[in-house]
Amino acid sequence: MTAPLHEARPTGRGRALPDTQQGMRRRNLARVMHTVSAEGPLSRAAVASRIGLTRAAVSTLVDELIRSGLLEELGPERPGRVGRPGSALAVSGHGPAGIGAEVGVDHLAVCAIDLRGEVRARAVRYGTNRGRSPRPVIEELTELVGRIVTEAEHEGLWPAGLAVAVPGLVARDARTVVRAPNLDWHDTDLGALLPAGLPLTVDNEANFGALAELRLGEGTPRDFLHVSAEIGIGAAVVVDGQLLRGTRGFAGELGHVPVRPDGPACRCGGHGCLEQYAGEEAVLRAAGLEPGEDRVGLLAGHASDGDTAVRRALRDAGEALGIALTGAVNLLDPEVVVLGGALAGLAPWLLPSLEAELARRTAGPACPVAISRLGPEGPLLGAAHSVVRAVLDDPAAVAGRG
Amino acid sequence: MTAPLHEARPTGRGRALPDTQQGMRRRNLARVMHTVSAEGPLSRAAVASRIGLTRAAVSTLVDELIRSGLLEELGPERPGRVGRPGSALAVSGHGPAGIGAEVGVDHLAVCAIDLRGEVRARAVRYGTNRGRSPRPVIEELTELVGRIVTEAEHEGLWPAGLAVAVPGLVARDARTVVRAPNLDWHDTDLGALLPAGLPLTVDNEANFGALAELRLGEGTPRDFLHVSAEIGIGAAVVVDGQLLRGTRGFAGELGHVPVRPDGPACRCGGHGCLEQYAGEEAVLRAAGLEPGEDRVGLLAGHASDGDTAVRRALRDAGEALGIALTGAVNLLDPEVVVLGGALAGLAPWLLPSLEAELARRTAGPACPVAISRLGPEGPLLGAAHSVVRAVLDDPAAVAGRG
DNA sequence: CTAATTTGTAAAGCGCCATGACGAAATAGT
DNA sequence: ACTATTTCGTCATGGCGCTTTACAAATTAG
Known part of the structure; x- marks a missing residue:
């Protein structure tokens, strides 16, 4: 009797929301997002039965998520069964975007994905970074990020965060590269070098690769x-x-x-x-x-x-x-x-x-x-997905912005 | 920046309570129990500040827990600081008891502990079980359990569950011993052999030993x-x-x-x-x-x-x-x-x-x-503690009984 | 065309926590 | 000794969020 794998549930590391009514609301918003994200277009009633709330409760949650631009109403479902057909819901393709970036030994890469996981913009620049000092590399990366951000905005998306994959050890503050042997970087605070506009997460490329596998594998x-x-x-x-x-x-x-x-x-x-x-x-x-x-x-x-x-x-x-x-x-x-x-x-x-x-x-x-199956794409996609995951984990936190 | 270790939080594997008001209530009851259990006698106000609820909310939670016999009011605290002294709360020594049992190769042991973790009754019977068939061994164990249960009841406790540690591999149903080489048991359903009155958990002695270490180490x-x-x-x-x-x-x-x-x-x-x-x-x-x-x-x-x-x-x-x-x-x-x-x-x-x-x-x-520091006592104590842990994790579930 | 079924919404209700105010009980200062 | 201050526990009130109940809408089954 294994746990039901299809049960969507919040995955964020911070189950820190207090057990108060507001916290409950936020968790339920997250559960709706996760369920819709994981199981494709779904009606309100389907979501309700999945997460164990009533249809009425889910209706208000969905309303709020639609108003925030995180969910979209696709229109009536094709009616296979008896009864009134539901109205299909899907995560929005025009809401927040996750910006993923990768500092590789031989390249820089940036991409933007929407909540559905579709890659909406990408840019790569080849050329070795081995031995280059952090500042010019990050400046170059920042330029790529800026380009991708505007490209994403042209597609009707707004960036919700930036995640950077690096080939090295990252401190638990998710900003500082402790050491990256192949770049010869030591104790470099990327937070100080990258633009401050977006919530930033830096992590090891292997971790982001695993995250990509978790969602896309x-x-x-x-x-x-x-x-x-x-x-x-x-x-x-x-x-x-x-x-x-x-x-x-x-x-x-x-x-x-x-x-x-x-x-x-x-x-x-x-x-x-x-x-x-x-x-x-x-x-x-x-x-x-x-x-x-x-x-x-x-x-x-x-x-x-x-x-x-x-x-x-x-x-x-x-x-x-x-x-x-x-x-x-x-x-x-x-x-x-x-x-x-x-x-x-x-x-x-x-x-x-x-x-x-x-x-x-x-x-x-x-x-x-x-x-x-992702191969060398894994870390970049995983980084972008980590931003999406953060949005799904606490939709209320990003609903205001945008 | 590590996570605060002193933050008491529910530990049960089933974070299955739905995000509804009742679920919230039950989780908050659990958080009060965990906090009081982990940090000794505490006033309502202290609990409130620890778990992030208001004093008023904690008051009602505590009332409910006292009525259920899970918490006790120890009376006014010694007033070291300015202000009205709080009324100390502690987990009850007269409420539910956890019954732990161990099937060792060379002995059988049973003990009862209260919510405070104090051993209130124990019994050991020596003699090798190597090669004995399950039924007589479990019958003997059942007798010991019965004796400990009545002993605990004489002390004003009521048994909330039974956990049995065995030297072998246990299926995920927490009832069936898949194989215990040193006993020569295979695919034995202990649930069928033990008395059905108490909620039963069977697990490997190493797992229970770790659990004991987690709480007592x-x-x-x-x-x-x-x-x-x-x-x-x-x-x-x-x-x-x-x-x-x-x-x-x-x-x-x-x-x-x-x-x-x-x-x-x-x-x-x-x-x-x-x-x-x-x-x-x-x-x-x-x-x-x-x-x-x-x-x-x-x-x-x-x-x-x-x-x-x-x-x-x-x-x-x-x-x-x-x-x-x-x-x-x-x-x-x-x-x-x-x-x-x-x-x-x-x-x-x-x-x-x-x-x-x-x-x-x-x-x-x-x-x-x-x-x-627990040495050979670990598995037995850990088994008993697993029952206590289950009570702390969902006080509402056991409040009715007793 | 009617009955049955399912969906989504609206209104009323209830539970739970927050807020604010109060008395109680201690310390600190005059 | 007496007042001011601080903290604790409780009560009444209110807001918020989910449930219950009811109903209209949209489909299939007969």
Whole structure:
């Protein structure tokens, strides 16, 4: 008897609304938004039965949401059954927009999505950011953001927030980049560099990638492990639809799980960490390749050309991943493990040995491994979606603006 | 900026109360109970400021809880400050009782605690249950439960529920023992064997042990890992005060995390699992001891006598634990790792190598390791506390009975 | 064409918390 | 000693939000 997956419920980390009548109202607004967002066009009566309120109550909630521009009335439903047909409701395509941005090692990207999750504007600028100081990079990003914001406004949207994905560790204040090794940034407060007009959230790209998977992936599991390898190897642990951040915000450091305790030394101080076998550097070295621009493409190219050294390197990396994931799966019993980021592109050569290890070491049915369909788009989309999610979680907070 | 730990909030897994006025009322009753329970005697005004309601609202909530026998008025507080002193409130010592029971390999135990957490009655019966069929064991347990229930009633308590800890895997229905290797029980529905009068919960003893740690341990962290070794090695993962059960209910299988991937074969199908190094059997074998009755005492005795083989066996087990826990800590970033069950008694000899491995393999400050003060009492107390917790989580549900 | 069913809305009602005022009980200051 | 101040608990009033009940509208079934 598992929990009903289709039950839409608020997902925000701040279940902080007080148990007062106003808080109740806001939560119910959120529940209506989540339900309509998750289950497509729905009549008021359908929403009411889903969330357990009466039709009359839902009517007033919907009225308020329509007035705020968060919901739209699509008109009468096609009447398949007996009785008066309902009037279909959908989240608005002309209301708030989520602005997502990504600072990649080799590019900058910004996009805008509406509440329905449709990408309404996007911009990408290529060129390495490795070693550039934060200020010019963020200035460039700010310019892209400005362009996308005006583009979104031309489409009748108004930006509700900005979320920035960075390839590094972000402090719990969601503004400061503690360290981004591949950019060589340390303790950089992006809040001070970005325009102050929009509510800002900064987070690790792996976390945003997992968020994207949560909303856009197939089946939308509530408990899963999202493994991505851009810088090092990171995993986002999602429990009950919530990202697990850990006490100090360091959760998900899969890259430093010991795989062979007596293996080669790692810069973390340990020995035989996963990163020593499946990290980008290690795999390139094992494959006998020079680290260049498009490392993933390079590996994938050689592998599909039949380069045995590369194939062996990837097979060994998959094996190490399988061992590390066995530990994680034993500990967490997730519904599925999703390979994202660079791993998604290399999956054909990683997966056989990875799944073999996982199956071999698991009593009973092994945890399924899936490939992210979003690939490199994940973090950007997830960032934008995090803004949408915030709107769905507390519609009343944004209803005034706009 | 971490979340306020002292903020009492409902912890039950079922945040299922609808967002209606009645649901709000019930949640507020729960918040009052949690606050008073967590922060000792408190005046109405103090409760009001803690949970963010007005004094008037809290007054009516408290009235209702006092009428139900869940709260008690202790009389005027000693007036240290200016102003009229408040009237101290405390959870009742004469209201509902939580009945906890434990089916151990070598004993049966039952206890009753009041809402304050005080043990008001207890009974233990020694004698091995290994290989006995479920029915006579549960009949014996039922008799003990009956005795404790009447004893509790003599003290003015009324039993609100029964929770049974078993050394094995329990299905998600919280009634059926899927398998308990050391008892040789399989697919046993305890609900059919136990008296039907009381709401019943059956769970793994490690989970209840973690629950006890959550309420009775020092500091009461909300994110921690509770490792216990009774049968095999299990870990309870507690995230935000909630037990992580996993998709299939198999979370926490620390015993089968790979430590040395090419190590000896394990019955789980893997190789070099933690259990092969730190499991009871493995340690006894390495120590050159015969498995007898009181295995923990045997090991502890030899170790404190200076038996080098035993000490080395324990040191090696600690090392393996350290390696496995490094992985877990990297993944979850818990506030603390707590060693419970048999591990608590052997901690003096396990801890040095365990902590050394953990520190050596962790960049930055290592996760602290604590020893459970509850030791073998944990599961029993945790079971009883789970009933109390259910009462605190929804006082309205039990107010009628009694 | 009527009966049945379902939807959405409106009016009345009720529960719950907030507000504001009050007496009670302590301390602080003169 | 006496007053002013502060805080506590309670009461009456009010507002807000959901439910109940009723009804018109729109469809299908017979």
